[in-house]
Amino acid sequence: MCKNVKYITMDVVFYGNSLNYDWGGGTNYQELKKVTKWDGRQYVLVSRYALRYSILHWANKLFPDKWKLAGPEELIYERGEVARLRDKNELSETKYEGLQYKEFLIKMFENFPEFDLFGFMIAKGGSREAALTRVSPVKISHAISLTPTNLDAHTMANLDMVKRAGGKGSNPVTIEEKPDFYVYNLTVDVGRIGRYLKSEHGDEEIGDITIDENIVKNRIVQLMETVLNLKRDIKGRREDLSPWLVVLGIYKDGRYETFLDRIRLERKTHYKVKRTYRKEGDTEIIENEIEEGLMPLFVINFDRENNDNLWIYYRKGFCDYTPKLKNNELENKEAILEILKDVLGVKREK
Numbered sequence: 001m002c003k004n005v006k007y008i009t010m011d012v013v014f015y016g017n018s019l020n021y022d023w024g025g026g027t028n029y030q031e032l033k034k035v036t037k038w039d040g041r042q043y044v045l046v047s048r049y050a051l052r053y054s055i056l057h058w059a060n061k062l063f064p065d066k067w068k069l070a071g072p073e074e075l076i077y078e079r080g081e082v083a084r085l086r087d088k089n090e091l092s093e094t095k096y097e098g099l100q101y102k103e104f105l106i107k108m109f110e111n112f113p114e115f116d117l118f119g120f121m122i123a124k125g126g127s128r129e130a131a132l133t134r135v136s137p138v139k140i141s142h143a144i145s146l147t148p149t150n151l152d153a154h155t156m157a158n159l160d161m162v163k164r165a166g167g168k169g170s171n172p173v174t175i176e177e178k179p180d181f182y183v184y185n186l187t188v189d190v191g192r193i194g195r196y197l198k199s200e201h202g203d204e205e206i207g208d209i210t211i212d213e214n215i216v217k218n219r220i221v222q223l224m225e226t227v228l229n230l231k232r233d234i235k236g237r238r239e240d241l242s243p244w245l246v247v248l249g250i251y252k253d254g255r256y257e258t259f260l261d262r263i264r265l266e267r268k269t270h271y272k273v274k275r276t277y278r279k280e281g282d283t284e285i286i287e288n289e290i291e292e293g294l295m296p297l298f299v300i301n302f303d304r305e306n307n308d309n310l311w312i313y314y315r316k317g318f319c320d321y322t323p324k325l326k327n328n329e330l331e332n333k334e335a336i337l338e339i340l341k342d343v344l345g346v347k348r349e350k
Contacts, residue, residue: 005343007256008188008220012227013146013245013263013298017179019232020046032176034149041148044178048140050232051184054241055140056114059226066222070112085115087122087132102206109196109211113219116194116211132201137192138223143184146265152177181244181296185260186227188220190344217344224340228333245298245319248311248336250343259300268297311339 022031033045059067070085073094077083085108086094088101096104108115117138123131154177157170194216196209230241247259276287298314300321312321313330330336341348 007251009249011247044145046143054232137189143182145180245314
């Protein structure tokens with residue numbers, strides 16, 4: 001299946017601002033999620049759940065017919081429980097009434113990529129029956145800022161609306177901010193996409209579930225295309241999470257690796273020369289004016305020369321890495337999709 005590809009990994013660096021807020025700090029202080037790393041400093045964190053949410057909902061915008069979002073017909077929520085996929089006793093009074101539960105699950109896998117790619121657990125609250133679970137074949141790490149936070153924040157208050165409503169005063173809110181480069185990893189266990197086997201769930205009645213291989217291949221490409229064009233809507237803003245840097249790895253066995261902790265951010269000095277021409281009599285005078293500035297530089301150490309299973313894309317002039325990958329440097333992010341289509345054997349449209 002999929003030309004013996006076992007794992008696909010992508011280490012992604014993107015630029016964004018204030019992408020994931022925590023519950024702490026009270027209603028008048030909105031605090032960003034943070035984590036303390038080995039150096040004792042705090043870095044801003046964008047949780048894998050926030051990334052998964054953005055990937056799922058942006059894919060729904062890019063591929064509305066292929067990436068449908070489940071609703072009340074497929075999901076159920078009862079007070080005190082988590083929202084979850086319906087179990088075999090909860091299909092009555094839905095459009096799935098009368099289906100065998102295996103048929104219901106096949107439809108979930110075919111029509112709703114979220115259950116196939118990101119897994120699920122089905123168990124009633126307080127039930128003693130073993131839960132039906134699917135471990136996510138797509139692993140997403142938290143995204144961590146590449147520089148520590150200085151706890152920058154600003155205070156805002158809607159004075160204008162309060163005044164127009166005839167009120168006095170305001171209710172100020174302080175919001176933390178962190179515009180920065182963030183890095184995360186996405187790893188796909190290719191052989192498990194579109195397959196939910198008895199060896200995983202243990203239910204004789206359900207048995208093995210598999211869906212069409214062409215759906216699987218296109219689903220993986222659509223997932224990666226979503227990551228390459230990702231957006232996140234938060235607090236009235238739309239942040240562009242499309243990558244500045246991608247390290248793509250394609251592996252045919254379980255010995256895959258990521259470079260999540262080997263990507264560091266440095267500052268690079270760049271110079272811009274502005275030339276002006278003027279004449280004094282018969283003499284042409286050329287004057288150079290040099291503007292000096294700083295720009296980000298991503299530095300990676302790949303450790304060894306043999307990296308034929310790796311490809312790298314980065315915005316021109318923003319990356320320095322050793323050793324150089326032989327013929328695997330990509331000029332644009334769309335080339336990543338072409339590589340994936342080739343290795344997965346995706347049929348090209350005529």
